[in-house]
Amino acid sequence: xxxxxxxxxxxxxxxxxxxxTCSHNNIATNxxxxxxxxxxxxxxxxIIQGYKTKVTNEVASLFIPADRxxxxxxxxxxxxxxxxxYYCLVVTSGNTPLVFGKGTRLSVIA
Amino acid sequence: xxxxxxxxxxxxLKTGQSMTLQCAQDMxxxxxxxxxxxxxxxxxxxxxxxxxxxxxxxxxxxxYNVSRLNKREFSLRLExxxxxxxxxxxxxxxxxxxxxxxxxxxYFGPGTRLTVT
Numbered sequence: 187x188x189x190x191x192x193x194x195x196x197x198x199x200x201x202x203x204x205x206x207t208c209s210h211n212n213i214a215t216n217x218x219x220x221x222x223x224x225x226x227x228x229x230x231x232x233i234i235q236g237y238k239t240k241v242t243n244e245v246a247s248l249f250i251p252a253d254r255x256x257x258x259x260x261x262x263x264x265x266x267x268x269x270x271x272y273y274c275l276v277v278t279s280g281n282t283p284l285v286f287g288k289g290t291r292l293s294v295i296a
Numbered sequence: 297x298x299x300x301x302x303x304x305x306x307x308x309l310k311t312g313q314s315m316t317l318q319c320a321q322d323m324x325x326x327x328x329x330x331x332x333x334x335x336x337x338x339x340x341x342x343x344x345x346x347x348x349x350x351x352x353x354x355x356x357x358x359x360y361n362v363s364r365l366n367k368r369e370f371s372l373r374l375e376x377x378x379x380x381x382x383x384x385x386x387x388x389x390x391x392x393x394x395x396x397x398x399x400x401x402x403y404f405g406p407g408t409r410l411t412v413t
Contacts, residue, residue, distance in 0.1 A: 220400070229300075229386045229404025230339070273338065277400045283329065283354060284402065286339040 190274045195291040204261040206290050208274030211255050218277040219250060219257045224289070225270045234259070235277070261292075269294045298322055300405035302387050308411045309377045317372040317408050319387030327390040328370035329354075329402065330362060332383040339386065345370055347393070377412045384409050 192208040210219065218237050222230040234241055236248040236257070247260040261268055273289040303318045321328065327346050331339040331354075341354030345364040359381060361373045370389075374381060388402040 218400070222402075227407070229388070229407055230402075231404070232401045235401070283341050283344050284400070285341075285355075286331075288336075288338045 190276060190287055192272075192274050192287070192290045194288065195293070197293045197295060198264055199295050200265055201263050204264050204268075204292060204294075206259045206261075206272055206274075206292070207256060208259070209256045210274070210276050213254050213276055214278065216279040219248065219254075220275050220277050220284075221246070221248065221259050222273040222275065222286075223270050224273065230273060230286070233272075264292075264294045266294050266296060268292065300387055300389055300403050302385075302405040302408050304408060305406065306409050308413065309374075310413055311378060313377050314373065314375050315377065316374075317385055317387075317410075318369070319371065319405060320369045321387075321389040321403070322368065323389060323391075323403065324367065325389035325391050325403070326367075327392045328364065329388040329390070330360075330370065330372045331386045331388065332356065332381075333386060333407075334383050342372065342385075374410075377410075379412045382410060382412045 190208050190210045198204045220235040221233045223233050224230040234246050234248045236250050238250050241248045249258045271289040271291050273286050275284050300321045329344040330342040333339045340356050342360050343362040345351045348367045351362050363371045385408045387405045390402045392400050
């Protein structure tokens, strides 16, 4: 399984763009990168998934460089409600279960 | 469409008592999972089921048993609760098949907060 490394915590002011970078140096050819968001007292929620280059949806953008050894989750103009823990995971082929690390605790300040 | 439901929401047990946590999904998903989350920690996988009738151990299976009753339901049983099992338990489901086909997006329930005294 590809191990992921991401910052433990980040702070941001409302209205700023937040970029959370995750490293996954031993990602395999068929692996995908996926991100989840967890609010306090709730289960995680899927945000976005990608294989390479850039993926964008209504919540976030995901940037993956050509070597795929890292990825960056970009949250545009964060608000207080974006305060949460964000998990970066590598999805392998087959049905190998996801491995959640400790994630990045994002605190948005007014 | 309720998604993933879990019962109960809260439970307090005494050491040595047993109980079953219930989980059901109405999305016709193939795979189901049980996680535990301790304060300030990420989620750790207890058991998972890639299809009806099959179960596999995850990272922390000791002290737990599971049962995939049918495609919709996946229960987690604590036979003799210990204080170390105090945690929040999350159930999740995914369209992923045992052969690795289908989306791997997991949908989580609201969690069960268990305290063992």
